[in-house]
Amino acid sequence: MDISALIDSLHPLEVKVLTAFGTRPPGTVLDSEQLAAAAELEPSQLSMAIEWLLAKSLIAVHAETVTPIVSLTKVGEQYVAAGAPIERVLAAAREASGTGKRLTIPDLQAHDGLDPSDVSKAIGRLKKEGAVLIVQGGCIESTGRPSQTVEALRTLLRQVRESSRELQSFPEAHRQVIEDNAVKRGNAQEPFRVDERVARSFTLSSAGAGAAEQLLKQGVAEEVSQLSPELLKDGSWRQKRFRKYTISLRAPRVGIGRKHPYREFLDTVKTKLMSMGFQEMRGSLVETEFWNMDALFMPQFHPARDIHDVYFVKQPTHATKITEPFLTRVAQAHQDGGKTGSTGWNYAFNTERAKRLVLRSQGTAVSARTLASAPAVPGKYFSIARCFRYDQVDATHATDFFQVEGIVLGEDINFRTLLGLLNLFAREVAQAKDVKFLPAYFPFTEPSVEMHVRHPRLGWMELGGAGLFRPEVTLPLGVGVPVIAWGLGLDRMAMVALGIHDIRQLFTDDLDLVRTMRGIF
Structure with a gap:
């Protein structure tokens, strides 16, 4: 190891720590407090210097001890002032027994704003210790017996309030009470x-000893x-020491602004x-059942x-x-087919049900409204x-x-036209390499x-459905x-195009993921 190059790379804080060791006999062990005093460093400065030196293997951890320290929370401070719930429950039970009054659990819950869970926990402990009984009528x-938990809590709250203490300094019975009433996940x-208070002591490694010896020989010049x-x-x-700069290090990454990949x-x-010549349709997120389903x-x-x-x-x-x-017209189509040539569904159409408001569950509702607005032919x-459906959220489903919803109208439109468009969308928009079509059923x-x-990681997944609108849909809306x-799922198309495997990542607020997500095309 090149000691001179190593010393040139040291930070002034590291130099102070090594010098503090170097002025002592070889093999000296110093804890954090001793090091801070010898190097004249603040605890935060010492912590940084130690971590850097450990990373460079110039010092080593000699010993490490973990000491549990007990302190009061804000809840504990409240207990000191007003009494712990178990103490207040016991006091209320003794007062009621002394006056002959009936004391129920609802009475306790209303007493001084005690939380139901605190009351339940306190009664369970007091009953176990034989300090209270649950009699007829709840x-x-x-019973007049003392509660060891109440006595221990009262003593512990007073002692810990005066100063934080090591857990092991308490008697074993008190330690159990502390652990039972300590903050947990x-x-x-x-x-x-x-x-847990971690105390560590340190010693120089062989490389650190050599660096400390060299520092003492050549002296430490002021660094600028x-x-x-x-x-x-x-x-x-x-006479000055100039800080070295390592130009081989990567420059810090600048988080430049960019559109969210899914928005893009x-x-x-x-x-x-x-x-491609398509005109955009727009519609409301809140829709009636008529346009969302009946039409x-x-x-x-x-x-x-x-x-x-x-x-x-x-x-x-x-x-x-x-x-x-x-x-x-739509009601007639449902009831008996109307003038569509169909027999319909043969049921009594409910016009009030048709007025029911829902969150749009499919983009086809926008197409239905467009067909009813005298669209251009051909068009x-x-x-x-954006659609909403009750669903179990997982890697490919969201609520x-x-x-992306679309319609094409024209005298010469047929099923082959549809398959050609779908294949174009899959390859141009989703950037999919493998596409297949399967027969399906939709009422409309x-x-x-x-x-x-085919998703490169999730395998085959459905993008959506398509077909030729039935006469029961088009004729009542005035299209002949x-x-x-x-109606294709854009979220799933984006998963393929953006190279992600979880649909939830499309809406993530993880900036690192957003910055590193690959571009679109």
Whole structure:
């Protein structure tokens, strides 16, 4: 080891610690307090210097002792002033027994604002010690016997309040009371806190001994970090020690601003679709069941309308009205098919149910409203819709998510057109290399298909469904040409495009993850 180069790399605080050892006989062992006094350093400065020297293997830990120290929490301070709950419960029981009054648990809970959990814990301990009894009617009576816990707590609170003490300095019975009433994970409302005080002693390593010896021989010049005009004028720079700079170290990373990768992904999807000639559709997050489900030929007894699948709005619960003639036409399509050529679902359509307000559960609701607004034919429309469904959150599911919803209208539109568009989206937007289509069923499309892509880590996963809108959907809304529609999960597409394996990472506030997440395209 090059001692000279090593000494040149030392920080002034490290030099002080090594010098403090070097002025003592070889093999000297010093604890933290002795080192701080010898090196004339503050505890924080000494701590930094020791960690640096340990990392450089110039000093070594000779011994380490861990001492549990007992102190009072804020709850303990309150107990000193007002008495511990167990003491107050016992006092109330003795007072009631002395006056012949009935004392119940609700009486205790209302007494001086005692917490129910504290009352329950106190009664359990006092009953175990034989200080109280639970008699007929759930009343509490004092037996007149003393409580060892009450006496110990009263003594301990007074002693620890005067000064923090080592746990081992207490008798064994008192130590048990402290541990039973000390702050633990999941229970911070306790009077005592037991902290571990770590005391270490240090000695020089062989390399450290050599560095300390060299420092004493050559002396320690005052270190400066900047060459000033004054030092140059009088030549005093020759007697100074200049801090060395290691240019091989990596420069600190600068956290520059950037868009959240998922926000950037959504913007890119929108740009791509608009460049393909699609017009954007917009809709409200709160929707009626009519536009969210009824207009899509989903019967009112469909399981997707259950409270475990869709979020209902608490206030107001219903819209005031549904636009005509769409309400009447859709109701007829459900009941007997109306003028669609279908037999419908054969049930009595409930118009009040159709007015029920829900959080939009599918982007297709935006498409239904667009079809009812006299869209251009031929026409192409898309929407990036935030949707909400009750679901178990895991790596590929969330309770709120984005869908890219789209429709294409035209006389020559067919199923092959749909498959071509879906394949284009999977490869251009999700950057998927493997795509497959599987037959599916949806109440509002026929034929229907599901698109799956292969995630590099999670394997095959569904991106969403698509199909040709049924006449029961398009005709009541005033559209007489074929319409293809799709609703694809943008969150899952983003997982493939951004190279992440957990859908929750799309909404993370972990800045390191956001900064290191790969770009989009």
